[in-house]
Amino acid sequence: MRIGLDIDGVVADSFPVFLRELNKHFDKKLEKIDNYDMAKLYGVDWEVMSKFFDDHMEFLFSEPMPMPGAVEGITELMDKGNEIIYVTARNPGGEEEATIKWMNQKSIPYDKVIFMGNACKTSAVKEYELDVFVEDHSGNALKIFNSGIGVFLFDAPYNRIQLPSGITRCYNWTELTKEITTLK
Template sequence: MKNLNICIDIDGTITDPYFWLNIANKYFNKNVTIDKVTEYEIDKVMGITREEYYNFYNKSKFEMHNDEVRLRENAREIIAELIKTNNIYFVTARDKDLKILTYSYLNNNNIPYDDVFVLGTHYKVNTAKELKCDIFIEDCYSNALQLSENGFKVLLIDTNYNRKPLNKNIIRVFNWNEIYEIIKEMPLCRKAI
């Protein structure tokens, strides 16, 4: 029996959080730099309407989520270590039509997992409940808040767009090595790692 049920978001959490920026700059003929990405919502960052964003996303989502998107440093190695003693569930808000691409991305990048949930919505609380999630690793501030307010412990991996006040159930982390150290010290996990 494994120790913890660890839920992990994908985009911006295991991947480069600014992977979409070059694609959006080219599409909208803009020159937004990473330091200006202080909001999670791409429409706010790019100064466009929500409808313009949806048109862009529907045309570009397969390009934005392809196998070439860089992983965050040490994400693969830490997840490979964590899965030895814990259940790893990827829980992503990606559109449901990205399910095959999501499995392809994880498999082609040699990222181990027990299961993958492509929700098509940012509401992850019910899935976290069903999975009896012990800790959720996330980059989206509003998702982290929603999960934490429903009693889940959240590790919020630092980005320019999520630097807002945290509550007692959220811990800000800066890299995957720090994530590993925190999980290693969790009570159910101590003896196994």
């Protein structure tokens, strides 16, 4: 099977780092990211939030730990003959370099990493003929599901929407690995 994985919030435990750094930068004490729109969450303009991420990109992408169990789970899936293709909204260029460096440092195995930037992930789903996808962004999950493949949504405070059958909420990598392994 060809498995598509998102990076932030699925493989990289990025949001605790984002929360800590955003609180520091904007002098706030938020306890969790429960809105994926971080500009709205911190009450700043989109441009301001975008500049924060641009200015601190290397640190923000190098600092996260892998999600607990991710390395083991991905390794197991690859050992079973699955192909792992990451499809991230991170941008090509500098973010690409920082991402690959992080993956190598954290021993995260991969066959391919696709950097979409603002483009819709469904085009990569089609181009690489992915069989299943794991996402934490509910909007992306719905789009990918509507493009015709099964989706697992990695649970997070910002994605607690009602899901159509066909999108399965997952709470950890042990569960996710088991679920994917049982797929035909």
